Amino acid sequence: MEKMELALESAELAGSGAGIEERSLSPFLKRVTFHSSELYEDGKRHGDALYHTLIATADPMTDDDLMKAIEAGVAKCVKSLIKGGRKRVLAVGLGNPATVVDALGAETVKRLSSGKRGGRYLATMIPSVFGVTGMESAAVVRGVSAEYRPDLIISVDTLSTRRAERLCHAVQITDGGVVPGGGVGNKREPISEEALGVPVISIGVPLLARAERCSSLPAGLVVTPKEIDLLVPRFSLALAEGIERALF
Secondary structure (H helix, E strand, O other), X not given: OOOOOXXXXXXXXXXXXXXXXXXXXXOOEEEEEEEEEEEOOOOOEEEEEEEEEEEEOOOOOOOHHHXXXXXXXXXXXXXXXXXXXXXXXXXXXXXXXXXXXXXXXXXXXXXXXXXXXXXXEEEEEOOOOHHHHOOOHHHHHHHHHHHHOOOEEXXXXXXXXXXXXXXXXXXXXXXXXXXXXXXXXXXXXXXXXXXXOOOEEEEEEEEEEEHHHOOOXXXXXXXXXXXXXXXXXXXXXXXXXXXXXXXX
16 A cells, blocks of 8 residues: 555555545534554554544635634544543654744644643653754654653644645544654654654644645645645644643
């Protein structure tokens, strides 16, 4: 099965055997759920990952009700993936904070309220990218994780899609981890339970499309919505509120 960053697209290519299930969450939002057992390049099995994908049919730029529905959907999906108590949580904003299309992770984590509330403690971090720091994001997260010893890591990142109509119209929530930079052909070390020894819930929104994965686009082109500087704050707020509701 061809590996796409928006995993739903890999499952769609696999056909009915992927076991895709759909459920309507609102008049303008549905949730698509499936399990996926994948292989890393070294041949080691990734495990039976669970993927939830929220698909929007309304305009995220203008529809506030849609963003509220996304917030509720993210909260429900994240909460369903949290196993056990998980008292110490580390939220990680992946990507390059200096680039708007890649700043979703950082902007989401900035909106979270760190510290202790109820029975949980939330810590946050923004490791930036290898091209800026000279360090792998996974290595930075691993080092902080070794010191902080979280029970759960929640990562947020920008994703890519092979279908232009899914730009800013999908949210992926999974316990299968994420490979930073995978959406732009610059794969780094994975951030996953297998790599870090800590359960990882990864959340992402496809904010760009690569031409080689989207036949309607000229070859060699990467596209993103013209309103991206307005869409990133809207999605980061919805994701942050959803994460907060799931944790607290």
